[in-house]
Amino acid sequence: MRGELTYLVSFLLVSSLALTSAAQGQPAPAEAGVDPSLVGWWTFDEDAGDVARDKSGNGNDAVLLDGPTWGTDPDHRGIMVLDGTDDHILIDGTYYELPLYTMAIWFRVDGGSGDRDVLSAKGPTGVNGVLLEINPDGTLRNLHRFPFASGGGSDIVSTETYDDGVWHHAATVQTESEMILYVDGQEAGRLPETNLFQGPLGEIWLGTLDQRMGRMFPGPIDDFRIYNRPLTAEEIVKIMEGEPNPLAYGPEPKNRSRLEATWANLKWGAGDLAVSHDVYFGTDFDAIGEGAEGTFVGNVTMNSQVVGFPGFPAPEGLQLGTTYYWRIDEVNPAEPGSPWKGEVWSFTVPPKEAYEPDPADGAKFLGTDLTLNWTPGIGAKLHTVYFGNNPGDVTGAMGGTSQTPATYDPGALEPGTTYYWRVDEFDGAQTHTGNLWSFTTAGAGGGLKGEYFNNASITGEPVLTRLDPVIDFAWGTQSPEPGVVNDDDFSVRWRGELEIAFAEAYRFYAATEDGVKLWINDQLAIDRWDVYRLNEYRSDPIELQAGQKVTVEMWGRDNAAAGESASATAQLMWESAHQVKAIIPAVAFSPPVRAGSPRPGNGAVDTRQTLELNWIAGDSAAQHDVYFGTDEDAVAGADAGTADIYQGRQADTGFSPPKLDWGTTYYWRVDEINDVNPDSPWKGPLWSFTTATFLVVDDFEFYTDDDAAGEAIWQAWIDGFGVPANGSQVGDLLPPYTEQAIVHGGRQSMLFSYDNKAGATNSEAVLTLASPRDWTEQGVNELSLWFRGYPASVGSFTEGPVGTYTMTASGADIAGTSDQFRFAYKTLNGTGTIVARVDSIENTHAEARAGVMIRETLDAGSKHAFVCLMPENGVSSRGRTDTNTGSFNTTQGGITAPHWVKLERDVAGNFTASHSTNGATWEAVELSVPTNISMVSNVYVGLALTSHNTTVTCEARFSNVTITGAAGAQWLSQDIGIASNAAEPLYVAVSNSTGAAAAVVHDDTAAATMDTWTEWIIPLQTFADQGINLADVDKIAIGLGTRGDATAPGGSGTVYFDDVRLYRPTAP
Known part of the structure; x- marks a missing residue:
């Protein structure tokens, strides 16, 4: 003991000599000066907690799920350790729109087997977009897949193995034309890839494929970064080697830990550039973070600071039951970034009294079979438990039970009852009276109103309304109510009120198969309506009050759309500091x-x-x-007597x-x-909205799929249905009628299809205005609307010289659940064979494909059989045995153009794929066998080409094409699965209730082929100059084709419109 005291006194003397005076300052935040293209950065240096902070400055913190462990490493400082069983990390990827990107991460594989996913970034429909995965053989796979849910994509697989227990750095880069994988600063592979992501990502998972926790990664990870641009090879090396980290790290005591002592020697690891350290210490988190007066201790040159000892901070000793906060700012006057503001760390000195009750104080909705637990007070040797349903008895210390375990079994409990308990701690010399705690068991009843619709869009009248106790369903392929609700293609709206137990921030989790929306207190908390796989979505924290009743509304659906897995599921969970993540129980709910x-x-x-x-x-x-x-x-406070506020009863x-x-x-x-x-009455919540500083002609937000109520978009915008001379169609044929994915503002836009062929001279939709009709109000002088189309087709098919055919095409691939390619075809009835020599195919991608095909329909997801040649990867037999499902394929390498391919269909529906060097001697494609694909008798047979690169046009040449069987005489060709627009003139016309309409045509005759949102501003004077009375406009029309001075060549396509507005003059 004397030696320890001597050491402490000596240490304090040295420490006091190291303590120097320093001027207080407010350093720049740690995120200052980072590359603005670094949109996400997680260094895993926090040392504690259930989130990893986003150091990019964008605030998109990562959530730790199922217990990842904070760790340290000599070369990496703070790290995150994943156990390979259930540890994983979730990042909200909807923050990121990344047509071009770099994603980089450090990892170390510590065992495991099979596929192990380091990184899995999902797309909007819940399907892989970017993947970094350790294969069973230890190689690293880098996947880039887009369009989502179509299968396929581009894969780079390393030649080296990395499951060796050694740290490795991986970076996946997407440029405008290719994807590149770097490992340990060296290029590990690259592929042509121009299918860029359009729109935000979905969830980003670290350590697993997704929330289903497949392909778990075993080992530590560190320094995950997302850039919204492709980094160069030199930049990859730079971020791998790491810039000097100026921040202090590795606090002792550990961040958020308990310290069972009344003094401490605070220690930390010095930042890479530090020569001294500004120390802040106190009991107020915000004050320490702000460097408020009274929190600055001084500047020290050693990496330590004593507290809780005379002559130092907290000289009277650290107080029991108190949380202390501290911060280290690193200082180097020679560096322009100095000082570098550190994290706020904390530790807690426990009290003598019992604390941290479980269940938490005030908990509600609990089961009747409980065990009570608590954390013993410091030094406690004996615990006396008082328990009952009368708070006076518990407070009065009636009938206590003394024991040594810090756990208590209260026996069988009654439902719907509030119980009280207290634990007094005895430390051998003194008894420390505990606080009065309480909890309430769940009673009977409760639940939400569930409304079930026989469509996937919550429209029309529900076919079933019932009280659902909880939202916890796994219907699979069955109906929620057989004979009433569809087995597939249905939706549900749950509404109710939810009682809150604790005054703190709550998170809500919604797990569904095919899309979900969740509102809490009429605020949209989760919005993932367009997904087709089981996913769990998490709200941001929502501050709620104990005893408060909040409104809850949740939408879910089982969508019959292509790509969904037909296994209907719905769950709603909650979580807070005192509420473990769990299904919200029935008793917490009440009907709305x-x-x-x-x-x-x-x-x-x-x-x-x-x-x-x-x-x-x-x-x-x-x-x-x-x-x-x-x-x-x-x-908020009005009643029926409040003049001007009360609008009456209705x-x-x-x-x-x-x-x-x-x-x-x-x-x-x-x-x-x-x-x-x-x-009665039931006072409603307070709602708000803010009007625009412009006139809204139409923002397309108020249309629904309820055509019975007259609320469908095509009931307002009158299109060419039933009018042969008008080739327009507003909205989709089936709900949802509005476009909900391709939008400019808000949640919906207008899908407008045009077809100026077969007698139609133009395609036009007309809206009769209820308001605004006065287009002079507030001095407005411009009409603005936003539009977006599709690029023109690059596909073609020509013959010349006779018997030689040249095709051009774009397209993502012929693979997965849907195809994108150019098809030159004839009809075929029954059995038949097609033979062709692929003379050449341009290398737009190693897997561009040119060959012969028999196809049931001209839809993108049609059944088909296909034999093709690729520029680098040989010959392949491919096909799809059922509509809108995945594709099969076998490939034989070492074969290049020119080469012959043949496809045969027999009377039993078997398809045989063959190839030949001379057109006379045929052999089956390696590993292929005749495949039975059930098709109708009348099908399509012909030549197919895809560039496997949507921004580059591929050219292929064919010769010696022969077709046997009952084939048509005429060649036809078209794009399959590739959205494209003809360059028709775009116009807007307005009219009064009498007189001719006035039209304005867009200056760019190819406006319909612009594939990004584009604003078109039209001076209102151009309509007035044509005789329009702007003070009383009756109708507005939008169209493509012949109108006014514009003449149309006669094409078709699709354009989206949004945010039609009237603006005042812009201030100079």
């Missing part, structure tokens, strides 16, 4: 009695100035009291306020009324 589902949505911006407010009534409501105004507090679930001011926030509330119900 308050008004909900406001339109416009709560917090909406840029709304129209003339609009109707709508809501869904509470279950017991007979009437509705409406409150509306611009004063938030006044609307039976309808819609309210139309008078025309609203520009750029103003309005608040509204709906109280539900039922005079015969003693619980």
Whole structure:
């Protein structure tokens, strides 16, 4: 003991000599000065917690799931260790739109077998977009797949193995024309790849394929980075070698740890550039983070600081039951970035009293078979437990049980009962009275209102309405209610109210098979409606209050769309600091009695100035009291006697306020009324929206799929249905009618198909205006609309000289569940054979494909058989045995053009693939066998070409083409699965209720082929110059084709329109 004391005194003397005075300053944040293209950066240096902070400055923190372990490494500082069993990490990829990218990560494989995924970045439909995966043989696979859900994609597989227990650095790079894999700073492979991601990613998983926890990775990872540009080889080496890290690291005591002592010697690892250290210490997290007055200890040259000892911070000693915070800013006056602000670390000195009760104090909705646990107070030797349903008895220390284990079995509990308990701790000399804790067991009842629809879009009337106790369903391929709800292609809307147990931030998790939306208190918390695989989605933290009842609305669906797995699932879970992640229990729910589902949505911006407010009534409501105004507090506190705010009592679930001011926030509330119900009225939540500073002609947000109610987009925009001279079609043929993926603003746009052939001279849709009709209001002088089309087709098929055919094509591939290629074909009835010599094929990709095909339909997902030649990878037999399913293939290498290919269909429906060097001696493609593909008798036979590179046109030449069987005489050709537009003139026309319309044609005659969102601004004076009365506009029309001075060549395609607005002059 004397030796220890001597050491401590000596150490304190040295430490006091090292303590020097330093001017306080507010250093720049750690993220300052990072490459702006570094959009995500996780260094795993936090040392504790359930999130890894995003050091890029964008705040997209990673969530640690199922217990990854914080660790350290001599060369990597902080690391994250994954156990290969269930540890994994989730990052919200919707932050990132990455047509071009670099993703880089350090990893070390510590055992395991099979496929082990280091990185899996998902697409919007839940299918792999980017993958870094250790193969069973130890090689590294880099996948880039787009379009999502189509299968295929490009794979780079390394020749070296990396499952050797050694650290390796991997970087996958996507340029405009190719993907490149680097390992340990050296190029490990590259492939042509121009199928760039369009739109945001989905989830990004580290250590697993996805939330199903397949292909788990065993070992540590570090320094994961996402750039929104391709880095050069030199830059890859630079980030691998690592720039000097100026930050302090490795705190002792460990961050967020417990310290059972009244003094401490704080230690840390010095930043790479530090020559001294500014120390901050105190009990206020925010004050330490801000470097507030009284928190600065001083500048030290040693990597340590004593606290809790006379002459040092906390001289009276560290106080029991207190959390301390500290921060180290690294200093080097010779460096321009100095000082470098460090993380705020913490440790807690436990109290003498028992703490951390489990269940947490105030917990609700618990089962009746519980074991009580707690963390013993410091030095506790004996625990006396008081338990009962009377708080006075527990407080009065009646009937206590003394014991040594820190756990207590209360026996059988009654449902729906609040219990109280207390633990007094005895440390051998003194008893420390514990706090009074409570919890409540779950009672009977509860649940949400479930409305089931026989469509995948929550439209029309529900076919089934019932009370669902919880949202925890695994229907698989079965119906939720056989004979009533479809087995497939259905949707569900759950609505209810949720009681909150704890005053803290909650996260909600929704797991569904085919898409989900979740609103909490009428705020959209999760929006992943267009997915086709089982995924679990997580909300951001939502601050809620104990005892509060919040509204909950969740949509789920089982979509019959191609690519979905036909296994319907739905779950809703919650989690907070005191609530373990779990299915929300029935007793926490109650049916919806308050008004909900406001339109416009709560917090909406840029709304129209003339609009109707709508809501869904509470279950017991007979009437509705409406409150509306611009004063938030006044609307929140109003009653039926509040003049100007109270709008009256009504039976309808819609309210139309008078025309609203520009750029103003309005608040509204709906109280539900039922005079015969003693619980009435039910006061509604406060909602808000903000009007636009422009006039909204149409933003396409208010259309639904409820055509029975007249709310479908094609019921407002009148297209060419039934009019032979008008080739337009507004919206999809089946719900959802609006476009919900390709949008400019908001959540919907208008899909507009045009076909100016077969007698149609133009394609036009017309909207009759209710408002705005006055196009002079507030001095507006410009019409703005946004549009986006598809590029023109590059496909062609020509003959010359006779018997020689030249084809051109783009296309992603002929593979997966759908194809993209050029097809030159004839009809074929019954059996038949096609033979061709592939004279040449341009190398737009190692797996560009040119060959012969027999196909059931001209749809992208059709059944087919295909024999093709590739520039580098030989000859292949491929096909699809069922519509919209995956493809089969076998490949034989070492064969290049010119080469012969043959495909035969026999009477039993078997397809045989052969190839030949001379057209006389044939052999089967290696490993291929005759494959039975059940097709209708009348099919298509011909030549097919795909570039496997959507931005480059591939050319192939064929000769000696022969077809046997009942084939048609005429060659036809078209793109399959490739969206393309003909260059038709784009125009807008407006009209008054009488007189001729005035049209303005876009300056670019090929506007329909622009494949990015483009704004078109039209001065309103151009309409006025043609005689239009701008103060009373009756109709607006959008079209493509012949109109005014424009003449159309007669083509077809699809264009999307969004955000049609009227603007005032821009200020100079």
